[in-house]
Amino acid sequence: MTLPSTYADRNCSVARALEIVGERWTLLIIRDAFFGVRRFGDFANQLKIPRAVLTNRLKFLVKEGVLIRDDDATGGVEYRLTAKGVALWPVVRALMNWGDAFYSPSGVKRAERHDQDGGLLDHDGRCEDCGLVVPVPEIRIEPGPGFDLTDSDHDPVSGAINTPHRLLEPIMRPRTLSAAEGELSATRAAERAHR
Amino acid sequence: MTLPSTYADRNCSVARALEIVGERWTLLIIRDAFFGVRRFGDFANQLKIPRAVLTNRLKFLVKEGVLIRDDDATGGVEYRLTAKGVALWPVVRALMNWGDAFYSPSGVKRAERHDQDGGLLDHDGRCEDCGLVVPVPEIRIEPGPGFDLTDSDHDPVSGAINTPHRLLEPIMRPRTLSAAEGELSATRAAERAHR
DNA sequence: CGGCTGAGTTCACTGACTGAACTACTGCTG
DNA sequence: CAGCAGTAGTTCAGTCAGTGAACTCAGCCG
Structure with missing residues (x-):
C-alpha cells in the first residue's frame, strides 16, 4: 500500500484502517508482536523481511501509535504493541x-486458549469453558492439529514463538535463556511466578 | 503483497490469508463486493483504482475462489463473492x-443491523435485539453517526452503496433500474442534473 | 451506419521492494 | 586498551509492481 493516505474513500473505516496496516509486511509484523517478538533483529530474521523495509514499517507504526519503541x-531496543495495537487482535484473529x-485441511495451525482455565476460544475469542470474552493478555497460543512440525524450529525465534505461551509475553531468546537449554518447564514456572 | 506465496512462514494462517487478500486494493474490492458492487466499471470508478490493477486482482480472486465471474x-460481466469470499466478512468487519x-471520533461510519428486526449488531455480529449471530445476507448496512454526508453522493455507485441495504444485494444502478422500474426517469434526471 | 457503453489492454513513467553489503554504537574479554 | 561480537540500523544498484491516460474491441441502440 505504500503511500499512506492514498485510498480515496474518506467515509470508509476499512480504507482508513488499511492505510495504517494494509501495507505489505505490516500485519505480519503485528502478528509477531502479539506472539512476543520485540527486537529489530528478531523481526528481520523471523519474517525474512528486508531490513530497510522493516525500518520503515516500524517507524510508521510507532508514528501511528500502534507500536511503542x-x-x-x-x-537494546524494544518494540511493543500499544493499546491501539492490541486492539488489532480481532483483525489478526479473523485472518x-x-x-x-480454507488452507489448513488438517485443522487449525494455532489454537487459542484461556490461560486461566485452559478452555479453547471460539472465533470471537470467547472461552468455551467459562464463557467469557478473554482479554488479549490472557490468551495462550499453542500449536494446533494443523501445525506442521517438520519445519518449525529452524531458528530459535520460531521455536520460541511456537512454544505455548501467552500473547504479548516476550519470547525467550537463547541469549536470555542462558546456557540451560532443556529447562523449559523451570523457566516457565519462574516466569509464571514472576507476575 | 504482489507475489503470491511469498511469505515464508508455512505454519501461519495469517501469512497464508495475506497471500490471498493482503495485496493493495484487494480488501477494498472485497468490501465493495459485500456492499453490492458487481461490475468491473463500478469497482474501477468507485475505488479509483487503475483498471490494469483491477483486472489483475479480479482474475486472481476468481482463480483463488473468492469471487466468481x-x-x-x-x-455484461458480474463478479460476486463465493462462500469462501463471504467468509471474509469477519476480516472486513474487524478492520x-x-x-x-481510532479514526472516527464522532461514531461509526457505518452501522450493521439485523435486517429482520432492526437490531444493532455488536463487534462479533450478534444482534442486540434477538441475540443471534446474524448471517451475512441478513445484515443491513447503513450510514452511522460518524458518516460524513458532505462527500457522499459524488457518483451514483457511492450513492447506492451508502443507502441502507443488505450486504451482497446488488446495488441499483440507473441502468439496471431502467429495465425494471418505471419511476426511474426521475432518478436518472436528477442524476444528470447533478453533473 | 455512427455513436455509446462496458470490459478490458497497452504503455511509458515512477516509485517501492529486494538483497547484500556496510556503518555505528554498545558491552564484553583477554 | 585492542579486538570481537551483537544489535540496530543505512546505503545502494537492480528489479518489479503500481499509476494514469489512451487505446482496442465487442455488443447494442436508433
Missing part, C-alpha cells in the same frame, strides 16, 4: 481463522 | 471496527 534493560478454514 | 442477464474506534 523504547530501550530495554540491556540497552487466522479464514486461513485455517 | 459470470455474465449477467444483460450480457472496520478498528478504523471506527
Whole structure:
C-alpha cells in the first residue's frame, strides 16, 4: 500500500484502517508482536523481511501509535504493541481463522486458549469453558492439529514463538535463556511466578 | 503483497490469508463486493483504482475462489463473492471496527443491523435485539453517526452503496433500474442534473 | 451506419521492494 | 586498551509492481 493516505474513500473505516496496516509486511509484523517478538533483529530474521523495509514499517507504526519503541534493560531496543495495537487482535484473529478454514485441511495451525482455565476460544475469542470474552493478555497460543512440525524450529525465534505461551509475553531468546537449554518447564514456572 | 506465496512462514494462517487478500486494493474490492458492487466499471470508478490493477486482482480472486465471474442477464460481466469470499466478512468487519474506534471520533461510519428486526449488531455480529449471530445476507448496512454526508453522493455507485441495504444485494444502478422500474426517469434526471 | 457503453489492454513513467553489503554504537574479554 | 561480537540500523544498484491516460474491441441502440 505504500503511500499512506492514498485510498480515496474518506467515509470508509476499512480504507482508513488499511492505510495504517494494509501495507505489505505490516500485519505480519503485528502478528509477531502479539506472539512476543520485540527486537529489530528478531523481526528481520523471523519474517525474512528486508531490513530497510522493516525500518520503515516500524517507524510508521510507532508514528501511528500502534507500536511503542523504547530501550530495554540491556540497552537494546524494544518494540511493543500499544493499546491501539492490541486492539488489532480481532483483525489478526479473523485472518487466522479464514486461513485455517480454507488452507489448513488438517485443522487449525494455532489454537487459542484461556490461560486461566485452559478452555479453547471460539472465533470471537470467547472461552468455551467459562464463557467469557478473554482479554488479549490472557490468551495462550499453542500449536494446533494443523501445525506442521517438520519445519518449525529452524531458528530459535520460531521455536520460541511456537512454544505455548501467552500473547504479548516476550519470547525467550537463547541469549536470555542462558546456557540451560532443556529447562523449559523451570523457566516457565519462574516466569509464571514472576507476575 | 504482489507475489503470491511469498511469505515464508508455512505454519501461519495469517501469512497464508495475506497471500490471498493482503495485496493493495484487494480488501477494498472485497468490501465493495459485500456492499453490492458487481461490475468491473463500478469497482474501477468507485475505488479509483487503475483498471490494469483491477483486472489483475479480479482474475486472481476468481482463480483463488473468492469471487466468481459470470455474465449477467444483460450480457455484461458480474463478479460476486463465493462462500469462501463471504467468509471474509469477519476480516472486513474487524478492520472496520478498528478504523471506527481510532479514526472516527464522532461514531461509526457505518452501522450493521439485523435486517429482520432492526437490531444493532455488536463487534462479533450478534444482534442486540434477538441475540443471534446474524448471517451475512441478513445484515443491513447503513450510514452511522460518524458518516460524513458532505462527500457522499459524488457518483451514483457511492450513492447506492451508502443507502441502507443488505450486504451482497446488488446495488441499483440507473441502468439496471431502467429495465425494471418505471419511476426511474426521475432518478436518472436528477442524476444528470447533478453533473 | 455512427455513436455509446462496458470490459478490458497497452504503455511509458515512477516509485517501492529486494538483497547484500556496510556503518555505528554498545558491552564484553583477554 | 585492542579486538570481537551483537544489535540496530543505512546505503545502494537492480528489479518489479503500481499509476494514469489512451487505446482496442465487442455488443447494442436508433
